[in-house]
Each structure stands twice: as C-alpha cells, then as structure tokens.
Amino acid sequence: MSRITGTFLLAAGLALGAAQVGARTDDQPVGGPLKVVVHVNVPESGVQGAGLKNVTNILKEAPDTQVEVVCHGAGIGLVEKARTDHAEAVEALIKKGVKFVACENTMRQKSIKKEDLLAGVGTVASGAVEVVRKQQKDGYAYFKP
Amino acid sequence: MSRITGTFLLAAGLALGAAQVGARTDDQPVGGPLKVVVHVNVPESGVQGAGLKNVTNILKEAPDTQVEVVCHGAGIGLVEKARTDHAEAVEALIKKGVKFVACENTMRQKSIKKEDLLAGVGTVASGAVEVVRKQQKDGYAYFKP
Amino acid sequence: MSRITGTFLLAAGLALGAAQVGARTDDQPVGGPLKVVVHVNVPESGVQGAGLKNVTNILKEAPDTQVEVVCHGAGIGLVEKARTDHAEAVEALIKKGVKFVACENTMRQKSIKKEDLLAGVGTVASGAVEVVRKQQKDGYAYFKP
Numbered sequence: 001m002s003r004i005t006g007t008f009l010l011a012a013g014l015a016l017g018a019a020q021v022g023a024r025t026d027d028q029p030v031g032g033p034l035k036v037v038v039h040v041n042v043p044e045s046g047v048q049g050a051g052l053k054n055v056t057n058i059l060k061e062a063p064d065t066q067v068e069v070v071c072h073g074a075g076i077g078l079v080e081k082a083r084t085d086h087a088e089a090v091e092a093l094i095k096k097g098v099k100f101v102a103c104e105n106t107m108r109q110k111s112i113k114k115e116d117l118l119a120g121v122g123t124v125a126s127g128a129v130e131v132v133r134k135q136q137k138d139g140y141a142y143f144k145p
Numbered sequence: 146m147s148r149i150t151g152t153f154l155l156a157a158g159l160a161l162g163a164a165q166v167g168a169r170t171d172d173q174p175v176g177g178p179l180k181v182v183v184h185v186n187v188p189e190s191g192v193q194g195a196g197l198k199n200v201t202n203i204l205k206e207a208p209d210t211q212v213e214v215v216c217h218g219a220g221i222g223l224v225e226k227a228r229t230d231h232a233e234a235v236e237a238l239i240k241k242g243v244k245f246v247a248c249e250n251t252m253r254q255k256s257i258k259k260e261d262l263l264a265g266v267g268t269v270a271s272g273a274v275e276v277v278r279k280q281q282k283d284g285y286a287y288f289k290p
Numbered sequence: 291m292s293r294i295t296g297t298f299l300l301a302a303g304l305a306l307g308a309a310q311v312g313a314r315t316d317d318q319p320v321g322g323p324l325k326v327v328v329h330v331n332v333p334e335s336g337v338q339g340a341g342l343k344n345v346t347n348i349l350k351e352a353p354d355t356q357v358e359v360v361c362h363g364a365g366i367g368l369v370e371k372a373r374t375d376h377a378e379a380v381e382a383l384i385k386k387g388v389k390f391v392a393c394e395n396t397m398r399q400k401s402i403k404k405e406d407l408l409a410g411v412g413t414v415a416s417g418a419v420e421v422v423r424k425q426q427k428d429g430y431a432y433f434k435p
Contacts, residue, residue, distance in 0.1 A: 036422045041290065043194070045168050048329070054418040057395050061416040073195050095363050126206040128199040130286065132181045135286035139427035142287045142432045143418065145331065186340070186435070218340050250347050271351040273344040275435065277326045280431035287432045 033064040036141045037134040038077035040126075046084040048078045052089045055098060067093075068134055072127025073101030074134025079121045080112060087118055094120040103127030161185045168227025176207040181286045182279040186221035186272075190230040196290025197234045198244060212238075213279055217248030217272025222268045225257060232263055239265040302412040312408060323354040331417075335375040338368045341435025342379045357383075358424055362393030362417025365421035369411045370402060378407055380401045384410040391416025 036058065040051055051069070058065050069078075079090060079102050090100060100120045105114070114123065124130040134140040141144040181203065183196055196214070202211050214223075222228040224235060224247050235245060246267045252258070259268065268276040279285040326348070328341055341359070348355050357366075367373040369380060369392050380390060391412045397403070404413065414420040424430040 014413075034419070034422050034426055036426075039289070054363070057416050058418050058422065061419045062422075065422070073199070126202050128203045129179070129206045129210075131212070131288055132179050132203065132207075132286040136179055136284070137180075139426070141422040143421055144289050144329070144434050163415070218344070271347050272325070273348045274351045274355075276326050276354070276433055277348065277352075277431040281324055281326075281429070289434050 019026055021130040033066055034058070034062050034141070035134075035139060036068075036143050037131055038067060038069040039131050039142065039144045040069060040078055041073040042145075043074040048075070048084075049086055049089070052093065053140055054143070054145055055061075056089075059093075059098070061098060066099075066140075067097075068099040068101065068130075068140070069093075070101055070103070070124070070127050070130050071094045071136055076102055076106045076110065076112065077079075079118050080116055081118055082116065084118065091120065091139055099132060100109055101127070103130075112125045157212045160221055162223070178211055179203070179207050179286070180211040180279075180284060181213075181288050182234070182276055183212060183214040184287065185214060185216045185277050186218040187290075188219040188222055192290055193220070193229075194231055194234070194283065195230055197238065199290055200238055201234075204209060204238075204241060204243075211244075211273075211285075213244040213285070214238075214244075215246055215272050215275050215279075217251045221247055221251045221255065221257065224263050225261055227261065228261055229263065235263050236265065239263075243246070246272070248275070291300055291410055323356055324348070324352050324431070325356040325424075325429060326358075326433050328357060328359040328430065329421050329434045330359060330368050332361040333364040333367055336433055338365070338374075339376055339379070340380045342376055342383065344433070344435055345383055345388060346379075348385075349388075356430075357387075358389040358391065358392070358420075358430070359383075360391055360414070360424075362396045362422050366396045366400065366402065371408055371410050372406065373380055374408065380408055381410065384408075391417070391420060392406050393420070400418075 036106055038055060040048060055067050055069065056068065064074045071079050077102055078086060081087070084090065094100060099122065102117055104123050104125050104128060106121065135142055183200060185193060185196055200212050200214065203212065216224050223231060224245055229235065239245060244267065246269045247262055249270050250266050251272060252268065281288055309396055310319050328345060330338060330341055344434065345357050348357065368376060369390055374380065386389060389412065391414045392407055394413050394415050396417060397413065
C-alpha cells in the first residue's frame with residue numbers, strides 16, 4: 001500500500017469518528033439548544049408562579065431553549081381557566097414557544113374538559129409518563145420548581 | 146493496496162461505527178423500556194400516595210417501565226410497617242415488579258431495622274447515592290412526586 | 291498492501307473506537323465519578339439542612355462525586371451570610387470540594403451582593419439555566435432535597 005492510500009484510509013477513519021461524535025451530539029447536544037421538562041404537580045400558586053418565572057429567566061439567558069411544562073395531579077390548576085392565578089404568564093410563554101401540556105388521567109379524575117384549559121395548552125395521556133419520556137427519549141433535563 | 150483490502154478496511158470501520166452507535170443506544174434506550182427513579186424524601190402521606198398513583202399510571206400507560214422508588218430521610222416512612230399509610234399500594238406495586246429500596250443511613254439514624262420494613266422492600270447503603278447512580282450509571286429518568 | 295500495514299490500520303481503527311468509547315464515557319461515566327446538581331429553591335431551613343446532609347452522605351459513600359449545589363429563588367438564603375442556618379456545614383462542604391453557586395438573577399431581585407454570600411460561594415447568571423446545563427451539557431444527575 002502506498003503511504004498516500006494509508007493516509008487516506010486513516011483520514012476516512014477519523015472522519016467516521018467525527019461523524020459518530022456528531023451523532024452522539026444529537027442526543028446529548030453539547031452545542032445544541034438546551035431542553036428541559038418542567039414538572040408541575042403542586043397546587044401552591046406561589047410555587048407555580050416561581051416556576052413560570054424560572055422559565056422566563058431561562059429564555060432570557062438561553063432564548064432557544066426548548067421548554068415543556070407538564071401539569072398533572074395537584075398541579076393541573078396552573079393551566080385551568082377557572083383556577084389558575086397565572087393565565088397571562090402562561091399565555092405569554094406559549095406565545096414565546098413554550099409548550100404546556102395537561103395530563104388526561106388527571107383531567108378525567110377531576111372532570112376537567114379540554115375547553116376548561118387555557119388556550120394553547122395541549123394534553124398528554126399521562127403526565128408522569130411524559131415527564132419520564134422527555135428525559136429518556138428526548139434527552140431533556142428535569143426541573144422541579 | 147488492493148481495492149478489496151481497502152473495501153474490507155472501510156467495512157471494518159463502518160462495522161466499528163455501528164457497534165458504537167449500538168453501544169450508545171443501550172445507555173440511552175430510544176427503543177427500549179422507560180426507566181425511572183422515583184425520589185421519596187418527604188413525610189407527607191398525601192404526597193407519598195400521589196407518588197404511588199403516578200407509578201400506577203406510568204405502568205398502565207407503559208407497562209414495561211422499570212421503576213425504582215428510593216425512600217430516604219423523612220420519606221422512609223412510606224416503607225415502614227409501623228408508619229406507612231400505603232402498605233397495600235406498595236405491596237401491590239412490588240407484585241407488579243416495581244422495586245422499592247430504603248436508605249441504610251436513614252435506617253441507622255432512625256433505628257429502623259430491616260424487619261420493620263414492608264415485605265419485599267430492599268435496602269441500599271445510601272438513598273441519595275442510589276438516586277444519583279440510577280440516573281448516571283443506568284440511564285434512569287428522575288421523578289419527584 | 292502488506293499484511294503488516296493492514297494490521298496497523300486495523301489497530302488504528304480499534305484505537306479510534308476505544309477513544310470514542312472513552313469520549314462517551316466522559317459524558318455518561320459508567321466507570322467515572324458520579325456527578326450531581328443539587329437544586330435548592332426552597333426557603334425551609336430543615337429541607338436545606340437535609341440537602342446538605344444528603345451531600346455529606348453522598349461524599350461518604352462515593353468520595354470522588356462531583357457535586358454542585360445551585361441556590362436560587364427562595365433557596366438563596368442557604369448561602370447568604372445574614373440568613374443561613376447552615377454556614378458551618380456549607381463551608382465544610384466547600385472545603386471538601388463541593389461547589390456552591392448563587393443565582394445572579396435572584397441576587398439582583400433581592401438586592402444581595404456578592405459580599406453578602408458565604409465565603410467560597412460562586413455565582414452564575416441564571417440558577418435555572420445552570421440546573422439545566424449541568425444535566426444536559428455536563429451529564430450531571432439531578433437531585434432535589
């Protein structure tokens with residue numbers, strides 16, 4: 001083998017290596033945007049409000065962060081029209097691209113209908129599974145206000 | 146170098162790459178079962194009960210999820226025969242394959258013996274380390290009820 | 291190509307593979323030290339103290355664990371000279387290598403100056419972003435006392 005061909009193969013190997021590092025980076029994005037699932041399961045309005053403020057601060061510091069706020073159990077009131085103290089803040093964050101989802105298990109148990117939720121709030125079959133799945137399948141960090 | 150040998154080397158490189166992607170997938174199981182460590186360190190019976198209900202809902206939605214509930218500090222009462230309000234729910238979840246472990250540091254400090262725990266509850270040297278290790282070494286998501 | 295050169299290239303390929311596994315191991319350290327971000331955002335002295343005790347226990351069980359305690363919002367009092375109940379414990383942990391950081395957003399809002407913090411406590415622009423970043427970029431586990 002000529003030295004040139006050997007060098008080429010080595011370079012190809014290095015390129016493959018770089019591609020693999022790149023592939024890993026997609027799952028654990030060293031250079032990509034931050035991603036975080038915010039877990040809201042408490043009824044206290046102050047804690048819920050602090051959580052929204054945390055999200056606002058995250059977006060100030062790192063505007064391309066992907067944020068999903070999962071509301072379930074005693075925390076579902078944050079996205080209920082009739083019970084939330086934070087309708088404006090939630091709606092402002094939705095406009096900024098933050099995703100809010102409510103748990104259908106909780107909704108069924110508390111007789112909350114889709115139309116009882118703030119505009120723009122989505123639903124998921126299970127809030128608890130969503131919190132787990134975002135971390136495990138989509139590489140989101142966890143944050144509990 | 147012959148073209149055949151070159152092709153072999155390139156194929157070997159690609160195989161290596163595939164093996165590495167496979168290895169990564171084992172840590173971050175995109176297609177595997179969900180895994181979650183549930184962190185119980187609060188004494189409130191209502192919060193503990195909500196946590197058990199979350200686990201039940203996770204198993205309804207994603208039955209093959211691997212769940213480990215770590216009880217330590219003020220949360221150890223959940224798995225103490227004499228103090229838990231949730232013996233039946235814990236035992237039912239253990240039968241479904243959920244792992245419950247109590248922290249030996251906490252047990253020593255509170256003079257709780259192994260036989261004071263509900264049947265089927267294991268122990269770990271440090272509940273806090275277990276919560277960290279499941280995430281870092283075994284790729285579990287974190288969930289705090 | 292000579293057999294010797296071929297063997298060399300294969301060895302180089304394997305070495306690259308090993309290096310990549312090593313690189314991945316840095317992010318998801320199967321064999322490396324544990325890493326954990328401890329999220330302190332509550333004002334209760336008892337919860338803050340329990341968190342410090344958790345950190346102490348983690349270091350007893352796994353002495354090379356990298357621990358960063360992020361204090362923000364209502365939890366910033368843990369590292370304020372004038373308000374903490376745990377000055378000695380914080381300072382002892384800092385001596386053991388634990389990193390404590392306070393959130394500059396919170397400090398601005400509460401008019402807390404750098405010199406109001408316990409000696410050795412650092413600051414970060416946003417505590418919430420730090421909690422997310424340590425998990426996503428540096429592979430830390432999450433722990434909420």
